[in-house]
Amino acid sequence: MVKPLAFKGEKPKKRKRTTKDEAGDSKEDGPPNPPKTVATTAATTHALQQQQQAEDAAEDENWVSAEHLSDIAGPIMFVLPTSTRSPPHPPTSLSVDQLGKVFAQKIENLVEGLPDSAEPHDVRQVWIATRVVGSEGDFTFKGHHGRFLACDRFGLVTATREAMGPEERFCLRPVGAESAAGGEGGGNGLFEVQSGRGTYISAGQGREEEDADTALPEVRGDAEEAGENTRIRIRMQARFKPKHKVEKAEKVRAKISRKELEEEVGRRLDDEEVRKLKRARREGNYHEAMLDVKVKGKHDKFA
Structure with a gap:
């Protein structure tokens, strides 16, 4: 292949890349676009929280x-x-x-x-x-x-x-x-x-x-x-009734996600353990139930 004329000591010219080429290279060589799962999950959670707040406000006005x-x-x-x-x-x-x-x-x-x-x-x-x-x-x-x-x-x-x-x-x-x-x-x-x-x-x-x-x-x-x-x-x-205030506080206290429970325990939990911890959180013996679940996890680990 015939190469273009070049003089000794001359630096080679850099090839100019067009925007179209850069876009094509980025699609071929670059990492894939990040999934939108995280954003979608956050939006869904926010919508559910707003819906729950609206329901609580309506219940307070009853x-x-x-x-x-x-x-x-x-x-x-x-x-x-x-x-x-x-x-x-x-x-x-x-x-x-x-x-x-x-x-x-x-x-x-x-x-x-x-x-x-x-x-x-x-x-x-x-x-x-x-x-x-x-x-x-x-x-x-x-x-x-x-x-x-x-x-x-x-x-x-x-x-x-x-x-x-x-x-x-x-x-x-x-x-x-x-x-x-x-x-x-x-x-x-x-x-x-x-x-x-x-x-x-x-x-x-x-x-x-x-x-x-x-x-x-x-x-x-x-x-x-x-x-x-x-x-x-x-x-x-x-909303002014003491019994309603207590029930609302218990309802708020019982709201805890599976992820938060697993982070506190330090391992993955099965469905029965999640139900047990949420029920204990409502009834007021959450710390005792959490200790039992942690001890059970240690026994299973060394069994």
Whole structure:
């Protein structure tokens, strides 16, 4: 092959490489493109975490019935005992308007008309419950307009005062077998709301109207004895309930991946060992179960 003319001592010329050649060489000689498995796995994990967070947030916003005095805190809803009247009235709530007038309002958010499934559809139905410091069962209830629920000596229930006084203080008495023995409540979600004068808030028959099915009861605070008219159901947000908080903490504590368990043990685990450790993490004996798994691994190694 005839070579091009070259002089002695002349440095050979470098061949210019085009972008196309470099691209071709990189495909032929270079390492293959890294797999997208890692990125895909990370994206999937992130999506699952976001979905779980959304589900937890939705669960926190659910409304449940208060079972004990220790449950009551934060936003609540009073469901009046109107569904047992004759003729029966639709379930109603204790509501307040912007001027402080307290009235019974029909509840729209119900499942099959059951009072224990009631949720507020109007901000006027929501009260903020706060326990009085140093008391056993005394609470104050603030409406959406920033004023406290009160009952005067005539039995008139209003919410017009911004400051708390004796008339703005109520004692909640759980309805149930345990309440008579000084317990926290019967667990049925029913309470009696007693004013500072010893009278109870009740939902009476109200004035006569043409359509009895749509008639709303009258809210009074002068009932001297407890009865069916004074048994009020208290609904609250799940995130303020102590039992819900404990269950949520246990759920978070139980969340641990197989990879994390294997890293802590120092070897690969079978399915039964993973289930055992996760169950122990939920039940609170995680460290003992982890020690048993580690000891078992050492015995198998030297067997």
